[in-house]
Amino acid sequence: MTTPSSSARPGGTVLVTGGAGFIGCAISAALMESFDRVVVVDSLHPQIHASGRRPPELAAAAELIVRDVTEAATWDDVLARxxxxxxxxxxxxxxTAQSLNESTRHTHVNVVGTSQLLDGLNRHHKLPRRIVLSSSRAVYGEGAWRRADGKLFYPGQRTSVTLEKGEWDFPGAEPVAMNAAQTFPAPVSVYGATKLAQENILQAWAKSYDVETVILRLQNVYGPGQSLINPYTGIMSLFCRMAMGGKSIPLYxxxxxxxxxxxxxxxxxxILAGALSTTVRGTPIDIGSGEFQTIGTxxxxIARHYNAPQPHVTGQYRQGDVRHAWADVSAAADVLGWTPQYSLTQGIDLLADWIDAQPDVQPA
Known part of the structure; x- marks a missing residue:
């Protein structure tokens, strides 16, 4: 991984919440190269960490503190050290789908976990120079669409009635790329609402204390290291396991x-660029591949990689899913000096090769 040219090695200490998860493990080695000390706070939730043990992908020198971010006592313990x-x-x-059935859990972890962190930092008089938040494209909901006359509008959430009729798109309009400078957030899932709440809470707090913020709205993240036991962390690993077993992948x-x-x-x-860049502005930044692909593509x-049958359309749908989503990543290049490097074909090959190498992995 390369460090953007606009950054410098700051040294000091970086604290990573949820740092034993998919993204946290992926950034841990690079953080060790950029900071003198990396401290990870993670509950090792069994939905992600079935064994309850420290993941081997987490950099060996990173300090892991197993605590719950939603508890004030966690931050009293961590920030004492x-x-x-x-x-x-x-x-x-x-x-996204799980958040509709477990709204309290998602709200508690995402919203209260954020406010407890901020309260702890204030209570212990340990305000950091910068906070980098991993947010989500889910804050946009369906995002903006453009009518034939060129005017933008926000269609809002698709209803059960329209979905039951198979009316997937919004007639007479085309979706546009999500851009934090132009697209108004309007989440259509509890998860998206909690991520937007995180952003708002963090910005209100940080501006009051002159703490820098970097808010990264991530699109659909996938790749080696993704949980193979959590059904709510993305479709790419699930599709690979289906194709591995010779199944035709069902398309919603x-x-x-x-x-x-x-x-x-x-x-x-x-995320590393967000932690290190000297040119942050504080406004949300969209992070994606810079282009869209259909689920069918x-x-x-994936089917071709595994020589599996071609995918098939089912006509099923999921409440809380948006129709189309992709990012305009120009601000990431301008502010952070960051651009994506991998194509979808490259990424799928890397993910599939990694899955194939995992012991005891089972086809779905």
Missing amino acids: VTPDVVVHLAAETG EDGDVRRDFILIDDVASA AAGL
């Missing part, structure tokens, strides 16, 4: 749902 210069806030419940709606699949390596370099590439 740690004075962070930079905080990378990754800790969150991430399941009409298979033409657009997504911006971004490889974990690119996400890791974006991604599934077809």
Whole structure:
């Protein structure tokens, strides 16, 4: 992983919440190269960490403190021992569909976990120089669409009635790329609402104390190291396991749902840039591959990799899913000096090769 040219090695201490998860492990080695001390706070939730043990992917020199971010006592313990210069806030419940059924859990972890962190920093008089928040494209909901006359509008959440009729798109309009400078956030899932709340809470707090903020709205993250036991962390690993078993991958709606699949390596370099860049502005930044692919295209590439049957359209749908989502990444280049490096084909090959090498992995 390369460090953006606009950054410098700051040294000091970086505190990473949720740092034993998929993204945290992916950035841990690079953080060790850039900071003198890396401290990870993670609950090792069994939905992600079935064994309850420290993940081997986490850099050996990173200090792991197993505690719950939603508890005030956690921060009294951690901040008695740690004075962070930079905080990378990754800790969150991430399941879009699951958030509809477990709203309290998602709200508690994502919102209260954030406010407890901030209260702890204030209570112990240990304000960091910068906080980097891993946010989500889910804050946009369906985002903006453009009518034939060129005017933008916000269609809002698709209803059960329209979905039951198979009315997937909004007639007479085309979606546009998500851009934090132009696209108004309007989440259509509990998860998206909690991520937007995280952003708002952090910005209100940080501006009051002159703490720098870097808010990264991530698109669909996938790649080696992704949980193979958590059904709520993305479809790419699930598709690989289906194709591995010789199954035809089922496609929801009409298979033409657009997504911006971004490889974990690119996400890791974006977060590192957010932690190190000297040119931050404080406004949210979109992080994605810079282009969209349909779900059908991604599934077809995976099927071809495994020589599996072609994917098939089911017409099923999921409440809380948006129709199309992809990012305009120009601000990431301008502010952070960051651009994505991997194509979808490269990323799928890397993910599939990694899955194939895992012991005891089972086809789905």
